[in-house]
Amino acid sequence: MVDSGVVGDGGVTTDRWGPQPPDGRAVVVALHGRGQDRDAFRELVEALPLGDLPVLAPRAAGDTWYPLPFTAELARNEPHLTQALAAVDAAVQEAVDAGVPLERVVLLGFSQGACLALQSFLTSPRRYAAVVALTGGFAGPPGTAPAPPDGAAGVPVLLATHAEDGWVPLWRVQETADLLASAGAPVTLLVEPGADHVVTPLARRAVADVLERALA
Template sequence: MDTPVTTWGPETQQAHTAVIAIHGRGQSPAFMRDQAERLHSTGVRFYCPSAFGQTWYPKQFLEPLADNEPHLSHALDAVDSLARAVEADGFPPERIVLWGFSQGACLISHLVLTRPASYGGLALLTGGFVGPEMLPAPEGRPLQGTSVVMRSIEHDPWVPTGRVKETAKALSAAGADVDLLIAPGNEHIITDEAMSAVDRLLRSIRPSDTRGPDRPAAT
């Protein structure tokens, strides 16, 4: 995989959950690591890919899909490949959480609705699927059992509330258990309440048979 990945947290043998953290436009893994410091969950290993030029795709996310290609497809491939690499590290899908903010949340939303796969949870903070048209939910209920935390700001300057709600509707139709909250305000921020919700998500995924140094990783 050509996309650089920054990791932090306990080593794989000591971690019970993996988080793939996707930063937003103009950000880097350092931003997501700073946000992770606001979490209180333990035993979580983070994997954070770095977008070339600090952006996953060039245009705004509501522009026609073709205007963001081939960058959008390359970014989706990068996250998809990283998820498979995290599995190879010993984390089964049910112990993997995808967490994104802003453009990162948009990328994850688009990924799971166009390339549905099993994950332990999703944390989508101020984002929605990409493109100007309503994205149909995938056939069947491929996200059944997936817990999703969605948070946004009512008058966010970059992400319309309507798109966040459309994304929540599509995820629910795909079988996901969506926890959506739109906070008042007009700033492009991650609130303390949003981070508390991510903490709850991570605690809900923690298995009863956490791996320790004497427990080999899954193969």
């Protein structure tokens, strides 16, 4: 069963799967991809090795967080990008209000949701258990990058992608890995061959490895 409720401006709702947050050893805040409907995203998340962790899954109006590619000028994706970042904050705050410390919150996203997760972490770093970005990078046009964030040191980050992905260019994923590493985050970068825009068994194993270390 999916429990849904409004969690902020812009028509964003949240789905809640699994046990109530205090009953789990951690919580996953999961962010869907562009145009990815509720059932498809839940299927993707439930295929990940998350065990019985509760999931909070904010959902954007129209299943899209912001209208243009993540490599567009930031201002051209406003006010949607700011509203999307607020939705992430609201979901994280819901977990904290339920008694889950930040260091037991996993921020996870796929595709546009992975870009949003990374943008949230870079602009408002928190001491998460881990940040998992399945095909994503920071937002902004080529030749631009945010400053290395204070507060990211020690937070494990997984970046998984395909070398020829048509939606998220490899150079931006690599730039994101370098930026986070320069801020002191232990980064795992998984680049698989091909252009598939999917989460592979190898990526799922990488998720398991990162979470096992982060939540030990």
